[in-house]
Amino acid sequence: xxxxxxxxxxxxxxxxxxxxxxxxxxxxxxxxxxxxxxxxxxxxxxxxxxxxxxxxxxxxxxxxxxxxxxxxxxxxxxxxxxxxxxxxxxxxxxxxxxxxxxxxxxxxxxxxxxxxxxxxxxxxxxxxxxxxxxxxxxxxxxxxxxxxxxxxxxxxxxxxxxxxxxxxxxxxxxxxxxxxxxxxxxxxxxxxxxxxxxxxxxxxxxxxxxxxxxxxxxxxxxxxxxxxxxxxxxxxxxxxxxxxxxxxxxxxxxxxxxxxxxxxxxxxxxxxxxxxxxxxxxxxxxxx
Amino acid sequence: xxxxxxxxxxxxxxxxxxxxxxxxxxxxxxxxxxxxxxxxxxxxxxxxxxxxxxxxxxxxxxxxxxxxxxxxxxxxxxxxxxxxxxxxxxxxxxxxxxxxxxxxxxxxxxxxxxxxxxxxxxxxxxxxxxxxxxxxxxxxxxxxxxxxxxxxxxxxxxxxxxxxxxxxxxxxxxxxxxxxxxxxxxxxxxxxxxxxxxxxxxxxxxxxxxxxxxxxxxxxxxxxxxxxxxxxxxxxxxxxxxxxxxxxxxxxxxxxxxxxxxxxxxxxxxxxxxxxxxxxxxxxxxxxxxxxxxxxxxxxxxxxxxxxxxxxxxxxxxxxxxxxxxxxxxxxxx
Numbered sequence: 001x002x003x004x005x006x007x008x009x010x011x012x013x014x015x016x017x018x019x020x021x022x023x024x025x026x027x028x029x030x031x032x033x034x035x036x037x038x039x040x041x042x043x044x045x046x047x048x049x050x051x052x053x054x055x056x057x058x059x060x061x062x063x064x065x066x067x068x069x070x071x072x073x074x075x076x077x078x079x080x081x082x083x084x085x086x087x088x089x090x091x092x093x094x095x096x097x098x099x100x101x102x103x104x105x106x107x108x109x110x111x112x113x114x115x116x117x118x119x120x121x122x123x124x125x126x127x128x129x130x131x132x133x134x135x136x137x138x139x140x141x142x143x144x145x146x147x148x149x150x151x152x153x154x155x156x157x158x159x160x161x162x163x164x165x166x167x168x169x170x171x172x173x174x175x176x177x178x179x180x181x182x183x184x185x186x187x188x189x190x191x192x193x194x195x196x197x198x199x200x201x202x203x204x205x206x207x208x209x210x211x212x213x214x215x216x217x218x219x220x221x222x223x224x225x226x227x228x229x230x231x232x233x234x235x236x237x238x239x240x241x242x243x244x245x246x247x248x249x250x251x252x253x254x255x256x257x258x259x260x261x262x263x264x265x266x267x268x269x270x271x272x273x274x275x276x277x278x279x280x281x282x283x284x285x286x287x288x
Numbered sequence: 289x290x291x292x293x294x295x296x297x298x299x300x301x302x303x304x305x306x307x308x309x310x311x312x313x314x315x316x317x318x319x320x321x322x323x324x325x326x327x328x329x330x331x332x333x334x335x336x337x338x339x340x341x342x343x344x345x346x347x348x349x350x351x352x353x354x355x356x357x358x359x360x361x362x363x364x365x366x367x368x369x370x371x372x373x374x375x376x377x378x379x380x381x382x383x384x385x386x387x388x389x390x391x392x393x394x395x396x397x398x399x400x401x402x403x404x405x406x407x408x409x410x411x412x413x414x415x416x417x418x419x420x421x422x423x424x425x426x427x428x429x430x431x432x433x434x435x436x437x438x439x440x441x442x443x444x445x446x447x448x449x450x451x452x453x454x455x456x457x458x459x460x461x462x463x464x465x466x467x468x469x470x471x472x473x474x475x476x477x478x479x480x481x482x483x484x485x486x487x488x489x490x491x492x493x494x495x496x497x498x499x500x501x502x503x504x505x506x507x508x509x510x511x512x513x514x515x516x517x518x519x520x521x522x523x524x525x526x527x528x529x530x531x532x533x534x535x536x537x538x539x540x541x542x543x544x545x546x547x548x549x550x551x552x553x554x555x556x557x558x559x560x561x562x563x564x565x566x567x568x569x570x571x572x573x574x575x576x577x578x579x580x581x582x583x584x585x586x587x588x589x590x591x592x593x594x595x596x597x598x599x600x601x602x603x604x605x606x607x608x609x610x611x612x613x614x615x616x617x618x619x620x621x622x
Contacts, residue, residue, distance in 0.1 A: 024405055031402060032420045035496065039423070041446060042435045100327040107324035119325065126336050130553045130603060132576040133596045136346070136583055137339025145334075157335040160328045191320045220428035222556050227584060238430040245434070245563055252438050259434045263427045270426045274419040277426065282500050 039260075039267075046257035050249070065253055072254035076244050079258055082237035085151065086262075089225075089236055090218040093155025097214045098207050100159050105168025106195050110181065123162035131223065139227050153228045154236070155218055164210045167283065171206030172199060212273075212280035219266060237262045347593035367594035377595060380578040381602065383483060383571055387558070388551035390487035395495050395547060396540070402495075403502030404528055418503060421496035429493065433560035436489045440475035440561070448472050474568075476561045482572035486558045490551070498543050505539030506532060541614060548610060552603050555580070575599055 048063035049072075073079050108116065138157065147153040176199055184194040200207075222238045229235050235243075241259055244250060270277050322329070347367055351360045371377055402421075406414050424432060439446050448471065454460045455467040475485045509532060517527050533540075555576040559565060562572040565581060573581075579599070583592035 024408070028402070028405060028409075028417055032417060035420055035423060035492070038432070038435045038439065038492075039427075041439065045438060100331075103324045104328045107321045111321035111324075113321035116321075119328070122332065122336075123328075126332065128549075128607075129336075129340075130549070130576075130599070132553055132555060132579055133343070133600055134336070134339045135579070136589055136592055136596065137342045138335055139583075140342065140589075141334055141339060157331065160331045165328065191324070195324070216426060220430070222428070222430050227580075238428055241434055242430055242560060242564070245437070245560065246566070252441075252444075255434065256438060259431045263431045266426050266428075267423070270419075270423065274422070275415070278418065278422050278500055281422075281425065282497065282504070 039263075042256045042260050045253055046260055048253045050251065050253070063253075066257070069251070069254040069257045072251045073258045076247065076251065076254065077240045077258070078232060079237075079240070079261075081233060082235055082240040083262065085229075085234060086219055086236040086238070087265075089151050089154050089221075090215050092151070093158055093218045094211050094214040096155065097159040097161055097164055098211060101161060101164035101210060102168050102200060102203060102207065103195070104160065104165045105170075106172055106199055108165065109169045109172035109176075123165060127162050135223065135227065138224070142228055148228060149230050149234055150228075151234065154221070154224050157224075158214070158218065158221075161210075161214065164214065167210055168203065168206055171203050175206075176202050208276065209280040209283055212277050213283075216266060216277075216281065343593050343596060346590060347597055348590075350588070350590040352587050352589070363590065367590045368598075371591055371594045371598060376573075376578060377575070377598070379570065380573045380575045381599075384552060384554060384574040384576075387483055387487045387490065387554060387574065388548065390483060391490035391494075392544075392547045392551055394491050395498055396544065398491075399495050399498035399502055399543075400533075400536075400540075401528075403499050403506055404532060406499065406503050407506045414503070418496075418500060421499050423496065424493045425497045429556035430560060432493055433489060433557050436485075436492075437476060437561055437563075440485055442472045442474050442477060445475070447475065476563070476572075477567055479568050479571045482558075482562065482568040486554075486561050486572060489557050489561065490554065493557075494547070494550070498547075501539055501543045502536065505536045509535050544614075545607075545610070548606065549603075552599075552606070575602075 044062065046069055047066045049065040049068065107113075108120070142148050142153045147156075180198060181194060184198050189198070220238065221236075222242070225236045225239050226242075229239060232240075237258075241255065241262060244255060346360075348362060348364060349360045350363050350367070406417060409417070438444075442448060451464070451467050451473070452471060454464040455471070457464075473481065475481050513531055513535075514527055517531055522530065553576055554574045558572050558574050558577055559580075562569050562577075565573060565577055569577075575595075576599075579592055579595050582588050582595060
């Protein structure tokens with residue numbers, strides 16, 4: 001065999017590198033198509049009605065049924081009522097959890113008090129507890145205190161998210177200087193005053209992360225609304241979409257339109273702030 | 289209160305007053321942490337501790353929630369006995385386990401190499417690709433399952449249409465012609481397929497989350513290690529298996545733990561894909577789905593409570609075994 005000249009060898013190396021790069025990008029972009037396709041497909045289906053959808057053969061053209069599907073959607077469910085309910089549950093729940101989690105996180109970070117370790121241990125245990133396990137007693141407690149079929153029942157139990165409390169505690173420890181708390185104390189500020197006007201403003205990044213986690217969770221939550229919200233004027237959007245699945249001759253085009261609109265708010269927020277959302281939603285897993 | 293005047297006759301009275309306000313202050317001072325913790329204590333007590341205790345109590349009773357609390361009746365261990373001998377319970381437990389495997393293992397097998405490829409790229413490209421991969425994690429499981437329910441549809445679903453296309457195509461017909469015999473496939477109607485369909489949706493939704501965790505993990509490994517390995521003559525496969533994988537161990541451990549916990553709780557995806565447990569429910573129902581059915585469709589809260597406890601034991605056992613086998617190594621030196 002003839003030895004390769006250095007130039008030939010370099011060319012061969014370059015070719016291999018090019019090939020490797022091409023393969024790399026093919027793999028990565030295939031994965032992107034694989035990920036995004038269902039979303040695009042649901043949008044495509046939103047422009048079709050049953051007749052064009054059920055025609056055999058692969059059909060990747062846009063239909064002309066978008067407006068008709070919108071009207072069908074409003075016929076089969078109170079779509080915007082559901083959207084509004086989801087929004088109000090997510091917003092109220094998020095705001096309340098910002099207050100509660102920051103209060104508890106602040107207390108755990110700043111004060112030494114009896115029972116602190118016990119509370120800490122309970123939080124860890126409650127994080128391990130599968131939500132389905134407490135679903136039955138949750139439902140009974142809700143009934144017993146007269147909260148059945150209310151939005152409060154859906155978000156209140158999650159307003160003390162132990163993950164959120166930990167997150168805030170870490171933020172207080174890391175980003176609120178001890179001297180500052182001492183100074184506030186010497187100036188005669190009460191603990192609540194210190195929390196409200198000294199600590200909270202410093203916690204903004206942590207609160208933003210927590211807000212993202214809570215909003216996404218509450219918007220997408222299905223299990224608790226399913227057992228608590230029974231009347232159609234209280235139902236959240238995930239519940240409404242699911243419930244029309246059982247209707248005979250389901251207008252799938254209309255339903256795909258509704259599904260697509262229902263994920264749009266989160267997708268839009270995600271497009272605008274993907275970095276913050278990714279780091280927020282994985283902040284339990286990744287320390288940065 | 290005026291403490292500026294220091295006249296004798298009022299001193300005693302003032303002292304008493306100061307004492308009182310001091311005591312008040314120390315009271316507030318001592319209880320401050322508890323005031324701050326009160327939302328947690330109250331809400332967790334109501335929705336966390338009480339329910340768990342009540343669950344224990346309830347699992348020894350029969351109770352129909354529609355009939356009210358008065359109909360509760362003590363039955364001893366009957367609920368447990370009934371549940372443990374209930375074949376559906378074991379079937380659904382088995383389903384849950386299989387779906388956890390089918391969706392969990394591919395998730396990590398795909399996420400690890402993809403993350404490894406991602407970190408080779410520049411920051412911008414990495415950011416855009418990660419954004420795309422993470423998108424399913426942000427959207428609701430219900431919405432995603434609805435979309436896949438339509439994609440899996442027997443006659444009009446894109447998956448069956450694409451398979452038919454492959455079977456009819458002149459180039460691909462020789463390889464996929466046999467599909468004619470089985471078409472149309474009822475991905476969500478057939479008991480034999482439902483587990484794979486559900487697992488696929490779960491896989492699709494969470495693979496991006498794992499990619500992000502692994503990319504973050506890989507980013508913590510310094511370039512110097514790779515450079516040293518290149519000098520020692522390691523090829524890229526060796527660099528992946530000898531450097532990246534061992535150093536990723538804590539991240540893998542964490543991600544797999546999340547997958548196990550999440551998959552044992554699987555509810556939304558199978559619920560939607562089996563059309564609210566109406567079809568293919570023998571193999572498609574998870575333990576959580578079954579629990580929901582027993583409690584809210586059959587209104588047998590006592591049995592449901594017993595099932596909950598059995599489920600709790602099973603999850604505890606699995607997590608315990610997992611930590612026992614992998615915990616120390618998984619957590620590394622931490």
